[in-house]
Amino acid sequence: MRDLAARVTAHTEGLLFLVILLLGAVLALASPYFLTLQNLVDLIESYSVAAVLALGVFVVLVAGGIDISFAATASVAQYATAYVATSWDLPALVCIPLGLAVGLALGCLNAALIYYLRVTSIIITIATMSVYFALLMWITSGRSIYALPDWWATRVVFFRTETASGDIVRVTLPIVVAAGAALLTWLFMTRSAAGRQLTAMGGNPEAARRLGVNLAAMHFLAYGYLGLMAGLAGLLQAHRVGEAVPNAMYGNELDVLAAAVLGGASLTGGVGTVGGVLLGILLLAVLQNGLNLLGVSPYFFQIVIGLVILVSTSITGLSSRARRRDRRVPAPA
Amino acid sequence: VTPVRDAAALGRDLPLLTRLTRVGQPGNTAGLLALLAGLALFFSLLLPGSFPTFGTVQSMMFQLPELGLLALAMVIPLISGGLNLAIIATANQCALLMAWIMTSFIPAGAGGPEAAAVIALALLAGLLLCTAIGLVTGFLVATMGVHPILVTLGTKSVIDGVSIWLTRGTVVSGLPDSFQWLGNGLVLGVPVPFLVLIAAAVAVGLVLTRTSFGISIHMLGSNLEATRYSGIDTRRVLVGIYTFSSALCFVAACLMLARFNSASAGYAQSYLLVTILAAVMGGVDPFGGFGRISGLMLALVVLQVISSGCNLLGLSQHLTLAVWGLTLIAVMGVKFLVAPWLAERWSRGRHTGRHVDEAGNKA
Numbered sequence: 001m002r003d004l005a006a007r008v009t010a011h012t013e014g015l016l017f018l019v020i021l022l023l024g025a026v027l028a029l030a031s032p033y034f035l036t037l038q039n040l041v042d043l044i045e046s047y048s049v050a051a052v053l054a055l056g057v058f059v060v061l062v063a064g065g066i067d068i069s070f071a072a073t074a075s076v077a078q079y080a081t082a083y084v085a086t087s088w089d090l091p092a093l094v095c096i097p098l099g100l101a102v103g104l105a106l107g108c109l110n111a112a113l114i115y116y117l118r119v120t121s122i123i124i125t126i127a128t129m130s131v132y133f134a135l136l137m138w139i140t141s142g143r144s145i146y147a148l149p150d151w152w153a154t155r156v157v158f159f160r161t162e163t164a165s166g167d168i169v170r171v172t173l174p175i176v177v178a179a180g181a182a183l184l185t186w187l188f189m190t191r192s193a194a195g196r197q198l199t200a201m202g203g204n205p206e207a208a209r210r211l212g213v214n215l216a217a218m219h220f221l222a223y224g225y226l227g228l229m230a231g232l233a234g235l236l237q238a239h240r241v242g243e244a245v246p247n248a249m250y251g252n253e254l255d256v257l258a259a260a261v262l263g264g265a266s267l268t269g270g271v272g273t274v275g276g277v278l279l280g281i282l283l284l285a286v287l288q289n290g291l292n293l294l295g296v297s298p299y300f301f302q303i304v305i306g307l308v309i310l311v312s313t314s315i316t317g318l319s320s321r322a323r324r325r326d327r328r329v330p331a332p333a
Numbered sequence: 334v335t336p337v338r339d340a341a342a343l344g345r346d347l348p349l350l351t352r353l354t355r356v357g358q359p360g361n362t363a364g365l366l367a368l369l370a371g372l373a374l375f376f377s378l379l380l381p382g383s384f385p386t387f388g389t390v391q392s393m394m395f396q397l398p399e400l401g402l403l404a405l406a407m408v409i410p411l412i413s414g415g416l417n418l419a420i421i422a423t424a425n426q427c428a429l430l431m432a433w434i435m436t437s438f439i440p441a442g443a444g445g446p447e448a449a450a451v452i453a454l455a456l457l458a459g460l461l462l463c464t465a466i467g468l469v470t471g472f473l474v475a476t477m478g479v480h481p482i483l484v485t486l487g488t489k490s491v492i493d494g495v496s497i498w499l500t501r502g503t504v505v506s507g508l509p510d511s512f513q514w515l516g517n518g519l520v521l522g523v524p525v526p527f528l529v530l531i532a533a534a535v536a537v538g539l540v541l542t543r544t545s546f547g548i549s550i551h552m553l554g555s556n557l558e559a560t561r562y563s564g565i566d567t568r569r570v571l572v573g574i575y576t577f578s579s580a581l582c583f584v585a586a587c588l589m590l591a592r593f594n595s596a597s598a599g600y601a602q603s604y605l606l607v608t609i610l611a612a613v614m615g616g617v618d619p620f621g622g623f624g625r626i627s628g629l630m631l632a633l634v635v636l637q638v639i640s641s642g643c644n645l646l647g648l649s650q651h652l653t654l655a656v657w658g659l660t661l662i663a664v665m666g667v668k669f670l671v672a673p674w675l676a677e678r679w680s681r682g683r684h685t686g687r688h689v690d691e692a693g694n695k696a
Binding site: 068123127130134135137261267297301304307318 | 418473477478479480482483484486487488489490491492493494495497498501502606607609610613619620649651652653654655657658659661662665666669670
């Protein structure tokens with residue numbers, strides 16, 4: 001039993017899973033509504049956009065970088081697409097690739113600046129975040145686009161069922177897209193040579209370079225992938241709320257970053273799993289949902305997020321330090 | 334990044350053009366001064382009637398100090414190789430606490446001494462709060478072994494959350510007149526906030542360069558383990574760094590409170606990342622170990638000139654933010670692409686390739 005506990009807590013994912021289970025159990029006891037299928041599906045849907053963003057951030061973190069500009073990128077991609085779609089009445093087949101391309105291009109611009117100027121990614125992306133967002137606000141004067149075309153704003157339901165208690169459960173597009181993004185990211189990072197090279201670069205860029213990894217290409221791949229995911233998240237967010245608001249996604253960069261880090265992605269690179277990132281998002285979702293159901297003031301939510309970040313990072317920090325100590329002093333046989 | 338530092342060491346006698354292009358490098362402020370002069374000239378030619386006037390300079394002196402003090406609070410952890418994302422949250426909470434004490438405990442129609450006593454009490458409470466926050470943050474950074482970005486992201490969330498929760502997002506306003514002098518007063522035509530900023534900058538500069546604590550901060554930023562092995566109690570220094578940073582947030586809070594005549598959890602939030610931009614533009618190494626207060630102050634003045642100029646031109650605040658971001662990228666471009674290229678060409682010409690290898694690695 002102690003063995004099992006040790007094995008579960010040795011991995012961030014196991015620990016997170018345990019925490020989510022415990023939290024779920026407490027919430028299920030406190031509120032009968034929590035454990036209904038409808039609530040759980042709604043909970044996942046409301047965090048699907050954040051999940052797509054976190055998956056992109058995860059790739060950059062594993063590659064040893066950091067990106068603060070993704071929310072601004074998502075807003076620009078969303079607004080540009082909405083503008084084009086409403087002005088010229090273009091079909092979805094043109095607009096969706098366009099939105100993704102805008103995200104990809106902005107991500108690649110980040111990569112170019114970071115790689116060729118040799119400035120830390122956090123500094124460059126703070127700068128580009130300001131530039132992207134400020135130019136967007138300046139050009140649009142902060143005006144929203146409300147009349148999105150039907151193909152965009154109409155809710156897409158893949159699966160619909162009624163539970164015994166009469167609740168309606170819908171598996172909607174955002175959930176499916178988030179799941180698809182997770183699968184794609186997992187395949188990319190664990191089953192492709194490029195993904196393994198990214199991980200190698202995050203672990204030790206100089207070693208990766210000497211092994212023949214093309215660092216420039218890897219930068220474009222990592223930040224481009226995040227840009228692509230940001231574009232996707234921007235389109236998805238507009239789909240969920242039915243309008244394109246230039247500053248709707250701006251300002252919660254740090255929460256998404258926190259979710260990725262909660263899931264075990266290290267800020268120093270080379271470490272992290274897709275499962276961990278999804279669990280990190282799930283933890284935040286369950287927390288917010290649970291606090292809502294318990295009638296806790298929404299003002300309180302931020303305090304809880306902060307405490308969760310502090311507690312979880314300190315546990316990982318202390319446990320990795322303990323592991324290092326174990327390695328230094330060989331355990332008696 | 335290290336090779337560029339070699340370039341700084343290598344080129345005391347580099348030609349003027351090269352020196353000017355090495356903007357934002359430790360110990361070289363010539364480039365920033367040139368940029369500042371160029372900007373001032375540009376705006377003066379564009380706005381001959383309104384830009385080069387005493388009023389504009391005075392208003393810049395009123396606007397600069399808030400960002401300046403917050404940037405000072407950011408630069409100390411930055412030089413130590415860390416980051417304090419909680420500076421704005423700390424300053425706002427401190428301002429809220431002081432505003433609450435001043436608005437609640439000064440009885441209506443109270444005399445000078447009574448009001449002064451309450452103000453002193455409020456200042457003391459604010460300083461205590463900031464010190465406590467700094468001690469806790471420093472303790473967490475020192476003991477957890479996690480990157481300060483994460484620790485201070487957590488403390489920022491908690492501090493902001495507590496402020497928003499207690500105030501419900503409202504604004505606390507209506508401070509005693511005597512306190513507002515700190516934000517709006519003039520001494521010999523120079524705004525009081527500007528004098529406060531100068532005093533704080535000189536103090537921080539002296540601490541960073543003339544005390545063993547300051548030297549330890551730089552050493553920590555270069556190599557934490559080496560500093561520890563050289564017999565410095567790195568944990569104590571870390572606690573000191575974040576306490577110092579928080580104490581500067583207290584000064585910023587006083588100025589913000591006096592200038593806005595109110596406090597809120599939402600003030601100045603957009604400054605958080607700008608303080609990092611200013612520091613990096615001023616030549617602070619984002620990896621830690623290097624950086625000067627003089628460079629930071631020059632960078633702040635550059636940002637303020639851009640902001641005031643854009644404002645006088647009637648451009649939107651959003652555009653100013655975009656120009657700030659572009660300026661940083663341009664400064665970085667000059668520093669990392671143009672300057673090494675020039676240095677290489679120059680040294681190849683004079684020493685027939687003596688420094689080419691070093692310079693070649695620079696690009």
